[in-house]
Amino acid sequence: MHDFLKDFKPNSKLVIFINLNKKFDTLYCLSELDKLLNEKCILMFDQFGNLQHEFIAFHNYVKSFRRDFQFLCQSENWRKCTIELHPRKKLHTNSKKLESYNPNNQKIGNNKKKANVIFLLIDDLRLDKFYGKNRTSYTPNIDLLLKKSVFFNSAISSADGTFASMGSIFTSQYPSATGITWANNHSKARKFFENIRLSGYELHSTFPDYDFFRTISKSFEQENCDIVDIKKGLFDGISETINQHLNLKKMKSPWFYYIHLMDMHLQRSIPKSFSSNIYGKTAYERKLALIDSWLGDLFEQIDLENTLLIITSDHGEYTLDNKMKPDFVPILQQNSLIRKNEIPSSFLPAGLFLLKIMRKILTPYRQNKFEKSLDEYEIRTTYKRGKNYLFDEAIRIPLLFIGAGIEQSRIINDLVRHVDIFPTIAHIMKFPINQNSIDGRSLVDLINGKSENEVPAIIESMPVLSKPKGDVIGVRTSKYKYFRSRSNPKLDVSLFDLENDPKEIKNLASVKPEIIHEMESILNENLKNAPLIKEEITDQRKAKALKTLKEMGYD
Ligand SMILES: [Zn+2]
Numbered sequence: 284m285h286d287f288l289k290d291f292k293p294n295s296k297l298v299i300f301i302n303l304n305k306k307f308d309t310l311y312c313l314s315e316l317d318k319l320l321n322e323k324c325i326l327m328f329d330q331f332g333n334l335q336h337e338f339i340a341f342h343n344y345v346k347s348f349r350r351d352f353q354f355l356c357q358s359e360n361w362r363k364c365t366i367e368l369h370p371r372k373k374l375h376t377n378s379k380k381l382e383s384y385n386p387n388n389q390k391i392g393n394n395k396k397k398a399n400v401i402f403l404l405i406d407d408l409r410l411d412k413f414y415g416k417n418r419t420s421y422t423p424n425i426d427l428l429l430k431k432s433v434f435f436n437s438a439i440s441s442a443d444g445t446f447a448s449m450g451s452i453f454t455s456q457y458p459s460a461t462g463i464t465w466a467n468n469h470s471k472a473r474k475f476f477e478n479i480r481l482s483g484y485e486l487h488s489t490f491p492d493y494d495f496f497r498t499i500s501k502s503f504e505q506e507n508c509d510i511v512d513i514k515k516g517l518f519d520g521i522s523e524t525i526n527q528h529l530n531l532k533k534m535k536s537p538w539f540y541y542i543h544l545m546d547m548h549l550q551r552s553i554p555k556s557f558s559s560n561i562y563g564k565t566a567y568e569r570k571l572a573l574i575d576s577w578l579g580d581l582f583e584q585i586d587l588e589n590t591l592l593i594i595t596s597d598h599g600e601y602t603l604d605n606k607m608k609p610d611f612v613p614i615l616q617q618n619s620l621i622r623k624n625e626i627p628s629s630f631l632p633a634g635l636f637l638l639k640i641m642r643k644i645l646t647p648y649r650q651n652k653f654e655k656s657l658d659e660y661e662i663r664t665t666y667k668r669g670k671n672y673l674f675d676e677a678i679r680i681p682l683l684f685i686g687a688g689i690e691q692s693r694i695i696n697d698l699v700r701h702v703d704i705f706p707t708i709a710h711i712m713k714f715p716i717n718q719n720s721i722d723g724r725s726l727v728d729l730i731n732g733k734s735e736n737e738v739p740a741i742i743e744s745m746p747v748l749s750k751p752k753g754d755v756i757g758v759r760t761s762k763y764k765y766f767r768s769r770s771n772p773k774l775d776v777s778l779f780d781l782e783n784d785p786k787e788i789k790n791l792a793s794v795k796p797e798i799i800h801e802m803e804s805i806l807n808e809n810l811k812n813a814p815l816i817k818e819e820i821t822d823q824r825k826a827k828a829l830k831t832l833k834e835m836g837y838d
Pocket of ligand 1: 406407444445446597598
């Protein structure tokens with residue numbers, strides 16, 4: 284083996300014989316092999332191994348490498364193991380331009396010229412996967428960005444679903460005031476794009492082809508809107524679309540460019556080039572590494588001295604990794620060269636059939652084992668948004684400001700809201716908005732290090748397909764989370780003490796009636812101030828919205 288590895292060539296194959304009854308030998312053999320291969324290559328094993336009990340120790344060992352492994356092993360007695368050697372992919376590095384950027388050198392105060400704005404919305408991105416000690420994504424650009432920006436680590440979304448939240452961001456009003464839901468995205472609620480345009484900005488956008496975005500972008504010149512296929516992500520051509528937009532479109536300064544990325548969405552699969560454990564522990568976290576790699580390219584193309592960049596999300600997510608699903612069975616790679624060479628083609632259909640039967644037999648066992656292996660907090664990874672709960676996983680999102688007008692970097696712990704985003708942009712970029720008709724406020728004082736009194740965030744679940752309105756509504760402060768049934772204040776009541784129970788495990792609804800009373804009056808005050816805009820929803824419009832939601836993976 285040593286001799287073989289000396290002459291190692293990328294993409295070559297190595298066949299070894301292992302006595303699977305002696306697990307220690309297997310592990311020893313692999314650990315020796317790993318030491319020798321080191322940075323030179325990665326090991327690929329056949330995914331068949333996932334189903335073989337004899338391979339459990341073997342597989343756990345392999346997983347501990349934090350590399351991309353697949354089992355490529357097939358023989359009559361499972362003693363012959365074929366290993367495919369692939370060169371290790373070079374990981375992306377951070378942007379040099381971002382590295383040399385210093386927010387303290389911003390001179391926008393002296394500059395009469397209006398700065399450009401990029402508003403980047405990464406759909407479905409929860410806070411603790413972007414910032415904090417528990418994340419596992421490989422993100423050299425985001426790590427650097429957090430050191431050079433103003434970052435809010437307690438930003439709360441107005442809802443746990445896209446349309447209600449986006450409507451809230453663009454109007455600085457809560458969903459109960461805009462009336463914007465999945466079914467009614469044509470609400471007459473006033474969006475800020477017209478204000479931005481009227482203050483001399485050229486409006487640009489790259490967003491997925493949803494009826495909703497087509498509606499909100501009515502103030503945009505159509506030639507400045509890239510309406511992209513909803514099934515496509517950065518690595519299926521969207522990054523090129525954005526590059527072309529920034530470099531080839533003759534963007535007339537000052538411009539405002541809205542970019543909406545769908546790459547984090549749970550229904551999207553991850554490109555093969557980012558599927559390695561090196562990029563993150565779960566598929567969800569690996570998707571952030573993919574976005575990070577693109578961000579590196581973006582920073583090389585923009586001038587932060589004269590561009591304000593805002594990064595945020597519309598809602599978070601209960602991030603169930605597919606591989607955690609009890610019925611998960613890896614997809615067989617029928618076209619693998621190894622298979623072609625070593626397995627008679629007639630075996631494949633029989634093998635697949637056998638696997639299907641095995642999956643059926645094993646699923647209840649795995650389901651039980653899976654549920655027992657998760658604690659109360661982890662079990663929420665299996666939850667779905669749009670139901671009768673509103674945990675922080677789905678409503679706590681990143682909010683970051685960097686570039687023109689942001690003259691320092693800091694992490695801000697104060698609670699802020701979706702509705703505060705546009706008043707802040709308006710304040711920095713000096714475009715007028717009607718302060719009386721909004722629920723939000725400018726965060727510029729907080730950005731500049733001043734303290735502000737906290738304003739509670741009103742939160743709600745976005746309705747799922749079978750209902751016209753979301754199930755629950757509530758209040759989020761830095762100390763408490765309260766939510767209850769939208770139609771009946773006595774139903775589905777939850778109250779969590781976030782200071783002592785940040786994971787929201789212990790429901791205090793029955794023991795703290797005084798806090799419930801306080802939260803209820805905050806909620807009612809907001810609902811009273813925000814009369815619902817009534818608008819007719821035609822069946823045709825409803826059907827179109829339903830189609831969109833189904834395409835996004837909701838059921
Ligand atoms: Zn969304």
